Amino acid sequence: MMKCKTILSACILALTTIGAFAQDIPQSQVPAVVVNSFQQKFPKAKGVDWELKAGLYEAEFETGLFGTDHEVWIQSNGKIVRHKEELAKNDLPQAVIANVKKEFPGYRIEDVKKITEEQKVTYAFEVKNGSNEWKLVVDPKGNVLGKVRD
Template sequence: MKNTFLIGAFVLALFANTAMAQDLNKSQVPSVIVNNFQKSFPKAYDVEWELDGENYKVEFETGLLGADHDVWYNKTGALVRHKEEISKSDLPRKVLAKISADFGSYRVDDVKKITESGKVTYTLELKSISEDWKVAFDKEGTVLSKIAD
């Protein structure tokens, strides 16, 4: 019952976040934000801007394989959150060790590195024949959340 509630709350929060976002043209984004973005991510391509609540969100890709990024800037142009697609091999050793110890038979998928307020977390999907999990770890390999998927 508790897991069902948590999943429902997560889905509702995801939907509410999506419903609030408003697509923008680059010309509608304050120049301080565009300039900071271009300085931080000069090789970004396939760039899309949104107004997400009070923050400006930019979705883009980098690299030869097109790694996905989502970055949020506040109104003053400060980067407040960065979510980036990474490979399993880019996870910290302690996270990999925890996955191996506790989820050895699971396949790792959809790995993301999230940096917010100087704190880094890693989210990923762990899949087996019988169950799937969305799990968040800190850099030390501590499980921060585990939700049935």
């Protein structure tokens, strides 16, 4: 239990630390191989903003009719290393929903993100019940990989 909290806290710290050194850049300063890789993977992206973070190019953008938020991290060689996308609760795998209902009865799921890194998928979201809130990271089978009381 403590190990999961430590890992989740370290991940959150790493992501916020990377953000502290972010630099907004125009697309014209993003290497062509990075832009081409991005456009091939996300041809319908709208409102693309680029940042350079710790040597990775991050594109924040929206897709779809309702403007689903995405963040994607791309290496300078064009390889996509991380993709985080906003997700509706109903789009979570049934195993995730069932396990959350079992472990957190009476809690509602909010602010769902699907994170893909190196072909590995995890889901990050909050569960709330009144003033009780938790941030969770789970695998596609619903196994809790980390949780932190919010």
